[in-house]
Amino acid sequence: MILYLLFLTLPVLLVFLFSKQKRLKKKTLIPPGPPGLPFIGNLLQFDTATPHLYLWKLAKTYGPFMSMKLGSVPVLVVSSAKMVKEVLKTHDLTFSSRPKFLSLQKLSYNGLDAAFAPYGESWREIRKICVLHLLSNKQVQSFTPIREEEVFRMITRISDLASSDHDHLTNLSEIMLSFSSSLICRIAFGKKFDDQEGSEVNKFDELMYEASGNAGWLFCF
Structure with missing residues (x-):
């Protein structure tokens, strides 16, 4: 009986997820990138043996600024000096925060430490305290x-x-x-x-x- 209900509800859930994903794609403009599979994205396509060569070949097709999905996590791949300058200098505040991974949330009290806290006023205060009191040259040398x-x-x-x-x-x-x-x-x-x-x-x-x-x-x- 339970399996029968699962088979009935699974197509409905899949249709709902696909329709939601299409609506999100229409609302947000994302860079071009390799097409992926539902739920797992580009995980099976990713070459873990030589990732630099794999990403270099993709950049030849999709350009120096492309998007991928590793599971449910969207990833932006930057592969040119010009685009790196745009990300790290011109629009650095847009890209300066940290993604919320479950493992990191467990290790950092829901992202409250200096390493994984989201960028903002609280993070700047934590960084200032660390630099002045915990990681100063005198403290490290001691x-x-x-x-x-x-x-x-x-x-x-x-x-x-x-x-x-x-x-x-x-x-x-x-x-x-x-x-x-x-x-x-x-x-x-x-x-x-x-x-x-x-x-x-x-x-x-x-x-x-x-x-x-x-x-x-x-x-x-």
């Missing part, structure tokens, strides 16, 4: 001993594992995760990652893996 010590510890750990008699592979991903976690903990919280209790370490590792997974999902597109 953490140099911590960075050097953590890098030395990481290299020593890799060297010890490589020179040990045990015949096993060295998990560099785990070592790099431990290095990143220790560096963040010492700079942000003032204590070593190794000094935390087991449950806190596991929770911090889970957060790092989740953040990496969300970032990896984003860069896949």
